[in-house]
Amino acid sequence: MSELNARSVFETYEVLKDRINQPIPSDYVRFCAGKEIIGCVKKTLAMTLAGATSDFRLMDKLYLAEENCRTMTSRTAAMQKAARILTELGELPEDSGELVDVRATVYDDVFCQAPRLLCRKLGLMTTSIRLTAYDKNGQVVLARRRPGKPIAGGVWDSLAAGLVKASEEPEHALYRELFEEAGLSADEVDIKESARFVQELPVPEGYLREVVKNYEGRLKDGVNPVNRDGEVSEFGAFDRHEALRMAEQEKLMYAAGIGIAETTMIHLGQRIEEKWLHYKGQVII
Secondary structure, eight states: TTOOOHHHHHHHHHHHHHHTBBBOOOOEEEEEEEEEEEEEEEEEHHHHHHHHHHTEEESSSSEGGGSSSHHHHHHHHHHHHHHHHHHTTTOSSSSSOOOEEEEETSOOOOOEEHHHHHHHTTTOOEEEEEEEEEETSOOOOEEEOOOOOTTTTTTTSSSSSEEEEEOHHHHHHHHHHHHHHHOOOOGGGGEEEEEEEEEEEEEEEEEEEEEEEEEEEEEOOOOOOOOOOEEEEEEEEEHHHHHHHHHTTSSSSSSHHHHHHHHHHTTOOOOSSTTTTTEEEEEEE
């Protein structure tokens, strides 16, 4: 950390924040359920959905039909139907993934549940967890995503990261991903909750809207990660300065870089104070 100072870390944080907060493209329309804006979708795809089923109507925005908005069960059923239609049309693979919780905004309760691969197609807001992990020497422990993965294959990432499943608590998702991706249990890593932030940006699959719950972890002496689910090709330990540069150079996932910047600022005796970051449920203004 000899080359790091609060100013350089914050400058990197600002670069990464801009990259994971980008406007909705001009060829997208908002997706609404009643008065709630719950997503955004490419206009051509909105036309396809509205033309395939009366559950969706396209005007200035894409609307979920009123009768499908009344309960979480009906909203979830509509999302599952949309996934089936898009699968039949070749817009989604045969297996569109397990259900995940969807929120209208970061502040809201669960609005519905949807197949995970549908969420980026419709710009639905999901929740993910990340573990920003350090070894006993203060180096960042990262996992390299398996080359060939459909999303960011070969790119370095947090030691553990993944979506929170439907009705799953974030802490449960954290320990599930930690075991699957790094082969580690709760008693092998000292973990504490860190910041929460939102990333919203166009991605090849559509538009990503995701609440990220970041945790900070320190591996205990003698603990070495071992992948169990085949999704990680290797692990590595990096100086924080190097890891932050990797994020700027797109060799490390942007959200992983945000986690490193945020935890490093705390280690330097400071905290990034803006309302985009949330600490333990409280908005920092």
